[in-house]
Amino acid sequence: xxxxxxxxxxxxxxxxxxxxxxxxxxxxxxxxxxxxxxxxxxxxxxxxxxxxxxxxxxxxxxxxxxxxxxxxxxxxxxxxxxxxxxxxxxxxxxxxxxxxxxxxxxxxxxxxxxxxxxxxxxxxxxxxxxxxxxxxxxxxxxxxxxxxxxxxxxxxxxxxxxxxxxxxxxxxxxxxxxxxxxxxxxxxxxxxxxxxxxxxxxxxxxxxxxxxxxxxxxxxxxxxxxxx
Amino acid sequence: xxxxxxxxxxxxxxxxxxxxxxxxxxxxxxxxxxxxxxxxxxxxxxxxxxxxxxxxxxxxxxxxxxxxxxxxxxxxxxxxxxxxxxxxxxxxxxxxxxxxxxxxxxxxxxxxxxxxxxxxxxxxxxxxxxxxxxxxxxxxxxxxxxxxxxxxxxxxxxxxxxxxxxxxxxxxxxxxxxxxxxx
Numbered sequence: 001x002x003x004x005x006x007x008x009x010x011x012x013x014x015x016x017x018x019x020x021x022x023x024x025x026x027x028x029x030x031x032x033x034x035x036x037x038x039x040x041x042x043x044x045x046x047x048x049x050x051x052x053x054x055x056x057x058x059x060x061x062x063x064x065x066x067x068x069x070x071x072x073x074x075x076x077x078x079x080x081x082x083x084x085x086x087x088x089x090x091x092x093x094x095x096x097x098x099x100x101x102x103x104x105x106x107x108x109x110x111x112x113x114x115x116x117x118x119x120x121x122x123x124x125x126x127x128x129x130x131x132x133x134x135x136x137x138x139x140x141x142x143x144x145x146x147x148x149x150x151x152x153x154x155x156x157x158x159x160x161x162x163x164x165x166x167x168x169x170x171x172x173x174x175x176x177x178x179x180x181x182x183x184x185x186x187x188x189x190x191x192x193x194x195x196x197x198x199x200x201x202x203x204x205x206x207x208x209x210x211x212x213x214x215x216x217x218x219x220x221x222x223x224x225x226x227x228x
Numbered sequence: 229x230x231x232x233x234x235x236x237x238x239x240x241x242x243x244x245x246x247x248x249x250x251x252x253x254x255x256x257x258x259x260x261x262x263x264x265x266x267x268x269x270x271x272x273x274x275x276x277x278x279x280x281x282x283x284x285x286x287x288x289x290x291x292x293x294x295x296x297x298x299x300x301x302x303x304x305x306x307x308x309x310x311x312x313x314x315x316x317x318x319x320x321x322x323x324x325x326x327x328x329x330x331x332x333x334x335x336x337x338x339x340x341x342x343x344x345x346x347x348x349x350x351x352x353x354x355x356x357x358x359x360x361x362x363x364x365x366x367x368x369x370x371x372x373x374x375x376x377x378x379x380x381x382x383x384x385x386x387x388x389x390x391x392x393x394x395x396x397x398x399x400x401x402x403x404x405x406x407x408x409x410x411x
Contacts, residue, residue: 107344
């Protein structure tokens, strides 16, 4: 039986958006006939160590991460560096590899250079590449109740099911889950107006006010501040 | 010109260390004010995605570590040089750890920039960004290209631009001259 290990590379650990998404991929995998996958959090020392070992044993590994300053979080790069000895293995000795990259930016295109890196990473290991799930607007998962994201969860379950049945994510399902690749001229024009409305930044404003930091929100402790 | 070099090589005994040192000396000799931070000597706890630097202590990481030193040196430079060997096709986890902790330098609010959603500036001026990659290991030209692409986007998110990317298989003098010319 094909074993699956799900690696959550978010520094936030269990409470991360990456984990929320990964959990739905796992549900789809089981629905597609796969056995219950093992889930490991790289943010925990024991999870990280176990994940290095699990890479040598699993048939398939899905590594999920948030986009941090336009690439993988340092935590994920540390994990990749810990796997360096595995690049010396013969073709097919390493697990099939798939990835999930989610970002706070609304457009998927911010994550595409990282996707390209990950595809090449699979080649480095001589691994079969199962594909990369790219999804923008991830931070909205923290703002909305889970029931408001049913469409996204359904798409992620479909991807998990495809992984169980066909060994890879389907191209069409990957396109569907990515959402907006880049904004249209009209959306951009509206966004240019909307960024000045309080509603766009309500998430940040809410937290700033809650912590009593609202007055200091444009603080510039190290150099002259920007003009507003 | 004020130049800050972040050296992300975790190993103090490599040829790349010698190269970065040589590179810095040549920039100094050309009259620039150069600060090199060897990241391996700093205490960097890493970003855990708490948003504290945006909503609790705006502009500063909530963790007590040396990331403030890195941010201060970066924002007060005219040119920020990110120096790192390539391992597993990308710059080191050490360099990435310091970059992850640079988000206090920008603001959470959104803006439209170059046809995409990005973040608002926090400071009046941001350093131009240069990338200095260590040659060798198991990396090839494609790795350099993919790595450069990711840092080019990062520079944009730092309200700046990547003005130069070089690999250490060229002479330090030649690379230093080119960095100083474009920055």
